[in-house]
Amino acid sequence: MLTRARQTRTAAWLIAPALGVLAVVIGYPIIRAIYLSFQADRRLDPDTGVFVEGGFAGLDHYLYWLTNRCMSPSGNVTVCPPGVLATDFWPAVRITLFFTVVTVLLETILGMIMALIMNGEYKGRGLVRAAVLIPWAIPTAVTAKLWQFIFADRGIINELFGLDVSWTTDPWAARSAVIIADVWKTAPFMALLILAGLQMIPKDVYEAARVDGANRWQQFIQITMPLVKPALMVAVLFRTLDALRMYDLPVIMISSSSNSPTATISQLVVEDMRQNNFNSASALSTLIFLLIFAVAFIMIRFLGADISGQRGLKKRKVPGMGRRRKAAAEEEKQEVPA
Structure with missing residues (x-):
């Protein structure tokens, strides 16, 4: 038998390669982006009239986006004029949050309805499940063009409709x-995650509720x-994080311009990179x-989005089960001979 300390060391050595790969693939880009965000972009020096490279910029890029702070040709700090990419930042934030709230709300409602339908017992259930998941299987670019x-x-x-x-x-x-x-594209994704949660509910729970006289709504x-x-909160969490970085759908459907009515903050990043402002884009x-x-x-700490699954392992108090156990105990007492 291995001691607990030895088991811990063995587990650490086994997962070390995977953690190393994750550190390189995920950690390095994040650290590099944060580092570049404090470096100045290539700019025109007003004293010499030539372009100069980099240098430490401090919080200039963050102030550029958050407060529309620009540098005039004379070297003075001023408010960014119309047409500068920073002026589209707060409108893009509002549009992104608007898309996130509305789409996640509608997808949650439709996903729950579709999950309840797919969870039913009827002929052709497999065909219904396959049909519901078709929009999610279509690539986003194809969906946008469609x-x-x-x-x-x-x-x-x-x-x-004659419009x-x-x-x-x-x-x-x-x-x-x-x-x-x-x-239309992502409601099936919500339905799939909610369906997984529905299938984890024991059938005898509903039987106990029907014995107690509960109707379908109850x-x-x-x-x-x-x-x-x-499962519902995990689905909402994943979809919310995905909606906050929405890019390809509004770009392909409407416009890639940063001042379009559907421009999101991810579009500003791409547009800034196209202007060779890699550090401000970082x-x-x-x-x-x-x-x-x-x-x-916030969603994990306060709204109950448990991505670890630990809360699902805890014993839950299910409505109706106490009364059912009590009735079963009474039946057993009656069956015991005097």
Whole structure:
């Protein structure tokens, strides 16, 4: 028998290669991006009139994004004029948060409905599950082009319903189009994770509830929702983090411009890199990382998104089970001969 200390050392040696690979693949890019965010981009020196490289910039890039702080040609600090990429930062943050809240809410509702349908007992259930997961299997770029054709000026939506809506130019119409496409694409993902939670609920729990006279709505509120909550919150967490870094769907469907009505903060990063401002783009990437980290921390710490599964291992008090055990005990007493 191995001692506990030896088992711990053996486990550490076994997982060390994987941790080393993760440190290189994940840790190094994060550290490198943070380092670059404090370095100056290649710029024009007003004294010499030539371009100079790098140097320590401190918090200049972060102030550039957060406060629209720019450097004038004369070397003075001033507010960024219209057209500078930093002026699109806060509108992009608002649009990103708006997309996140609306899409995750709709996907959670639709995902729960689809999961309940897929969890039922009926003929053709396998075919229904396969059909529901088709949108999730389609690549995002293909999905974006598909919905771009549907929402074209003379596309299916306008022709079918007799509308004259500019889905790609009107701000709120464009945002609605992106939301519809994103919900259609990722609601099956939510349904898949919720379905996994539903299948972990014992069938006898519902039998006990029916014996106690609970109707379907009471079973859903008192049994299904409490027991599926861990899987539901993990699904919401994953989808929220994914929505915060949305990029390809609005870019392909609407526009890649940073001042488009559907521009997200990820678009600003790509646009800044295209302008060869790699260090300020690193600062914006760091801000996105901090935003995602904060949201993940809040959801895990305060909203019950348990990604470790430890809470699922705890014994839960299931409605109706106490009364069922009591009734079973009474039946056993009656069966015992006097």
